[in-house]
Amino acid sequence: MITVYHLENSQSFRxxxxxxxxxxxxxxxxxxxxxxxxxxxxSFKRLHPAGTSPAIADGEVFLPETxxxxxxxxxxxxxxxxxxxxxxxxxxxxxxxxxxxQGSFMPMLLMSYVLGxxxxxxxxxxxxxxxxxxxxxxxxLVTPRLKGLFEVMEADLASRNWLAGDHITAADIVMSYxxxxxxxRLPLLTSFPRVLGLLERMKERPAYQRALxxxxxxxA
Amino acid sequence: MITVYHLENSQSFRxxxxxxxxxxxxxxxxxxxxxxxxxxxxSFKRLHPAGTSPAIADGEVFLPETxxxxxxxxxxxxxxxxxxxxxxxxxxxxxxxxxxxQGSFMPMLLMSYVLGxxxxxxxxxxxxxxxxxxxxxxxxLVTPRLKGLFEVMEADLASRNWLAGDHITAADIVMSYxxxxxxxRLPLLTSFPRVLGLLERMKERPAYQRALxxxxxxxA
Numbered sequence: 001m002i003t004v005y006h007l008e009n010s011q012s013f014r015x016x017x018x019x020x021x022x023x024x025x026x027x028x029x030x031x032x033x034x035x036x037x038x039x040x041x042x043s044f045k046r047l048h049p050a051g052t053s054p055a056i057a058d059g060e061v062f063l064p065e066t067x068x069x070x071x072x073x074x075x076x077x078x079x080x081x082x083x084x085x086x087x088x089x090x091x092x093x094x095x096x097x098x099x100x101x102q103g104s105f106m107p108m109l110l111m112s113y114v115l116g117x118x119x120x121x122x123x124x125x126x127x128x129x130x131x132x133x134x135x136x137x138x139x140x141l142v143t144p145r146l147k148g149l150f151e152v153m154e155a156d157l158a159s160r161n162w163l164a165g166d167h168i169t170a171a172d173i174v175m176s177y178x179x180x181x182x183x184x185r186l187p188l189l190t191s192f193p194r195v196l197g198l199l200e201r202m203k204e205r206p207a208y209q210r211a212l213x214x215x216x217x218x219x220a
Numbered sequence: 221m222i223t224v225y226h227l228e229n230s231q232s233f234r235x236x237x238x239x240x241x242x243x244x245x246x247x248x249x250x251x252x253x254x255x256x257x258x259x260x261x262x263s264f265k266r267l268h269p270a271g272t273s274p275a276i277a278d279g280e281v282f283l284p285e286t287x288x289x290x291x292x293x294x295x296x297x298x299x300x301x302x303x304x305x306x307x308x309x310x311x312x313x314x315x316x317x318x319x320x321x322q323g324s325f326m327p328m329l330l331m332s333y334v335l336g337x338x339x340x341x342x343x344x345x346x347x348x349x350x351x352x353x354x355x356x357x358x359x360x361l362v363t364p365r366l367k368g369l370f371e372v373m374e375a376d377l378a379s380r381n382w383l384a385g386d387h388i389t390a391a392d393i394v395m396s397y398x399x400x401x402x403x404x405r406l407p408l409l410t411s412f413p414r415v416l417g418l419l420e421r422m423k424e425r426p427a428y429q430r431a432l433x434x435x436x437x438x439x440a
Binding site: 051065072078091092096136148 | 257265269270271281283284285286287288291292295298306311312315318319320322323324326327330331334338342346349350352353356357360361364365367368371372
């Protein structure tokens with residue numbers, strides 16, 4: 001049985017959702033964030049030196065890194081439609097969105113978050129300079145990149161309900177955190193109605209709701 | 221035959237190296253970076269709205285995103301030892317390092333680069349504030365995260381020559397860009413002799429050297 005080392009408000013929710021879609025058994029070890037820094041607490045960092053969330057344990061195996069965990073879990077469920085086989089027609093789109101979530105969306109969302117925090121946490125006298133610098137970097141790099149990615153996603157969703165085709169895959173599950181992170185923080189998301197529709201379909205999945213319940217219970 | 225849309229000084233070198241390891245045929249479409257912004261040129265962005273590098277074309281397929289491309293190419297070479305099978309003993313470590321390259325190393329290396337550029341490109345009067353803010357963010361987030369990741373890598377390399385085991389895999393190939401980006405820019409790398417040894421072994425591969433030659437020729 002898999003143990004999920006689950007940091008609150010973090011990427012690891014996706015692992016809970018994946019396990020619920022697979023109807024797998026698992027337990028949750030919950031960790032609250034440091035109240036000052038919002039980073040993972042020291043107890044979480046002691047699990048492994050990189051300190052990244054999520055991580056799982058499965059017998060002797062201890063594995064961090066979201067997409068590594070996803071592939072590891074799907075290896076244990078061969079033939080699951082959540083990961084289209086190499087010869088499946090959905091494979092190419094599956095690979096693109098599965099990897100783009102961590103390779104392209106998350107770095108930009110993290111950058112946007114860190115730039116915001118830099119200005120917010122700075123001494124009063126430094127705030128204006130940092131706000132201008134953050135806004136310039138956002139305009140030059142973060143916004144065009146995210147806008148481009150959402151344009152590709154919006155176009156892809158014209159012909160199907162999920163990122164890789166007509167059924168949900170792990171590409172949708174890993175992308176969900178990118179969409180919920182963008183929701184509310186990035187006004188540009190409202191220009192992409194099909195992307196917002198996808199986010200609604202994600203949240204309506206019974207397995208997504210069960211994962212939310214398990215998460216609430218773990219922190220209760 | 222695969223066409224690689226190759227941006228200079230970019231992540232796409234890894235795709236050339238992968239194709240050389242597989243002794244696959246491919247052609248290169250070279251793109252020079254914008255001289256002012258160092259970003260991809262407009263002609264590259266016209267290839268696809270996200271504008272990320274690298275991207276490949278293979279017949280009707282057009283695919284961006286490094287790790288998606290790696291998985292796509294390896295799908296066409298079933299049984300290649302560059303991607304250990306789900307039941308192989310190297311699988312878990314393979315998955316960890318393959319995904320950690322894009323999911324954990326690259327976001328931190330990009331953050332470090334962007335913070336440096338923010339200070340460097342700022343007007344004179346803003347530089348001191350930005351240098352302090354960049355240095356604080358680096359000390360709080362970037363350095364501890366990268367140090368932790370290199371500690372895990374150094375420990376793993378105590379028992380083997382390559383990231384997943386005794387032979388090279390695509391995990392090494394995607395990690396190579398993280399190591400060459402860190403080399404020279406991050407003084408902390410000198411504390412990890414086994415990681416530096418891995419980087420040397422990478423560069424000594426005949427396929428790596430052939431990829432360098434092809435790259436030079438493409439820009440000649």
